[in-house]
Amino acid sequence: SLQTDLSTWKNMANRTSxxxxxxxxxxxxxxxxxxxxxxxxxMYTLTVIGNASIIALVWRSSNLHTPMYFFLCNLxxxxxxxxxxxxxxxxxxxxxxxxxxxxSVCILQLFFLLSLGSTECFLLSVMAYDRYLAICCPLRYSSxxxxxxxxRLALSSWLGGFLAISLLAFxxxxxxxxxxDVINHFLCDIDSCLALSCSDTRPVELATFLxxxxxxxxxxxxTLVSYMYIISSILRIQSGHGRKKAFxxxxxxxSVVTIWYGSTMFLYVKPSAQNSLDANKxxxxxxxxxxxxxxxxxxxxxxxxxxxxLGRAFQKK
Numbered sequence: 001s002l003q004t005d006l007s008t009w010k011n012m013a014n015r016t017s018x019x020x021x022x023x024x025x026x027x028x029x030x031x032x033x034x035x036x037x038x039x040x041x042x043m044y045t046l047t048v049i050g051n052a053s054i055i056a057l058v059w060r061s062s063n064l065h066t067p068m069y070f071f072l073c074n075l076x077x078x079x080x081x082x083x084x085x086x087x088x089x090x091x092x093x094x095x096x097x098x099x100x101x102x103x104s105v106c107i108l109q110l111f112f113l114l115s116l117g118s119t120e121c122f123l124l125s126v127m128a129y130d131r132y133l134a135i136c137c138p139l140r141y142s143s144x145x146x147x148x149x150x151x152r153l154a155l156s157s158w159l160g161g162f163l164a165i166s167l168l169a170f171x172x173x174x175x176x177x178x179x180x181d182v183i184n185h186f187l188c189d190i191d192s193c194l195a196l197s198c199s200d201t202r203p204v205e206l207a208t209f210l211x212x213x214x215x216x217x218x219x220x221x222x223t224l225v226s227y228m229y230i231i232s233s234i235l236r237i238q239s240g241h242g243r244k245k246a247f248x249x250x251x252x253x254x255s256v257v258t259i260w261y262g263s264t265m266f267l268y269v270k271p272s273a274q275n276s277l278d279a280n281k282x283x284x285x286x287x288x289x290x291x292x293x294x295x296x297x298x299x300x301x302x303x304x305x306x307x308x309x310l311g312r313a314f315q316k317k
Contacts, residue, residue, distance in 0.1 A: 018177035050296035051076035067150035079292035106188035111169035119161025
């Protein structure tokens, strides 16, 4: 009868509509996965300790109460949450204790990570602009980069990062999934969702490309233009010592920028979904686990003021 056919169709629809995904992580032997867990756990611990130490150091050292270190604290705070959004779940996936993730949590993780990633792009461009003012307009720096402006720029970076991804997350949440339900990754990312969706993914792909252009390329352009002026100003300095001192104030930031934009552009600035999800997985590992660990060490090892403040903190103890 018609009622029976309708009931059968509803049951089939329910079976084919995927409500949760299985994260594959890094396939391999138990020993191989445990070794990955140990590495991830160690790097996560060092990342949290390193970035929290920078925040505490800047907070305690009055000579570091400048816009540059205020932005660095924002970056360190962001890195802690960025890696926290990935590593605990990834460890559960690799141990086999938490391999499933519901559709709503998947979208939430995707939104959280992409928003923090966008915020980092904006923060790095703001830091490049700060270095431009410090090196190209040293006499007017304190009046141009006031504490009020630095707070506004940091706040704009956070708001801009989360607002930029809102539409993208909404469009992704409207996709339908009929199976398979296995994501070849240790986290939910755009490419994995697009690869599994059985609905039209072109609007999401277009939105991803446009958001990438706005966020990644625009912020990268601001950073590049700032560094063109910075390098030009440094080359005009007569003494070698003066050039070295000027370059040392931005070398740490330049290192972080190079690492971050290189991997981010590979992942997101492309017109369609990347076929190689395995390659994305490796770059995502670098972006979400390695880079947040490198940043505090880069700023500590390549920044004389931070090293001096760190030395004074240990002397007090």
